[in-house]
Amino acid sequence: MQINLSNLGKRYNYEWIFRNLNYTFESGTAYAILGHNGSGKSTLLTVISGHNLHSEGEINYKVSGKDIPVEKIYSSLSLTAPYLELVEEFSLQEMIDFHIRFKPLRHNLSTQDLIDRMGLQKSKNKFVKDFSSGMKQRLKLGLAIYSESELLLLDEPTTNLDQEGVAWYQEHVTQNKQNRLIIVGSNIQHEYSFCEQQLRISDYHVANLSRGR
């Protein structure tokens, strides 16, 4: 998979979040989008995922050498982000079964296999609404990392995780990165230490562009 951004810009009302962004993302590489709070990391990830329209420039997707329109890109991606909600009324098992109906898991994993990999065996029949915030985050990550998808978008992936949860994230994301395109929005080193490339969103802020970078 390849994602090509050319002169990409996004503004909300009169405020430009980034402009003149030229960049190519390729499968087999993990990228970190870095920047301070409010710098536009989540905005760029939502634009890449097709959930948010850009304001100028172009974004092009290629899967196996074929151009894919933005409205079809959802079928090639999985993502996790703080604003994404789980279905609180489901038990853990029901939540995964529901997810699999839309997005199968990698390597034909079953619901039970995923529960085992997340280390949540004891909570199989617990309602998601009764999960701790760290358990919910582990579930969101497990669903994203283990979905059959070429593009994995991770926005602030270790939110609410303790040290053990962070170690779990690092182990599972690195085990599942081969041949995938991974993009992490973060400003915490342990979330993106496995990424080979870094993109600083502040380089594409209008004030910095006019200074000629």
Ligand SMILES: Nc1ncnc2c1ncn2[C@@H]1O[C@H](COP(=O)(O)OP(=O)(O)OP(=O)(O)O)[C@@H](O)[C@H]1O
């Ligand atoms: N829907 C929206 N309408 C107007 N402004 C928005 C909207 N969403 C985000 N913004 C603004 O865009 C800017 C970038 O926000 P964004 O959430 O992308 O930053 P971020 O780098 O992900 O921040 P954080 O590290 O705090 O998560 C902020 O100034 C924010 O207020």
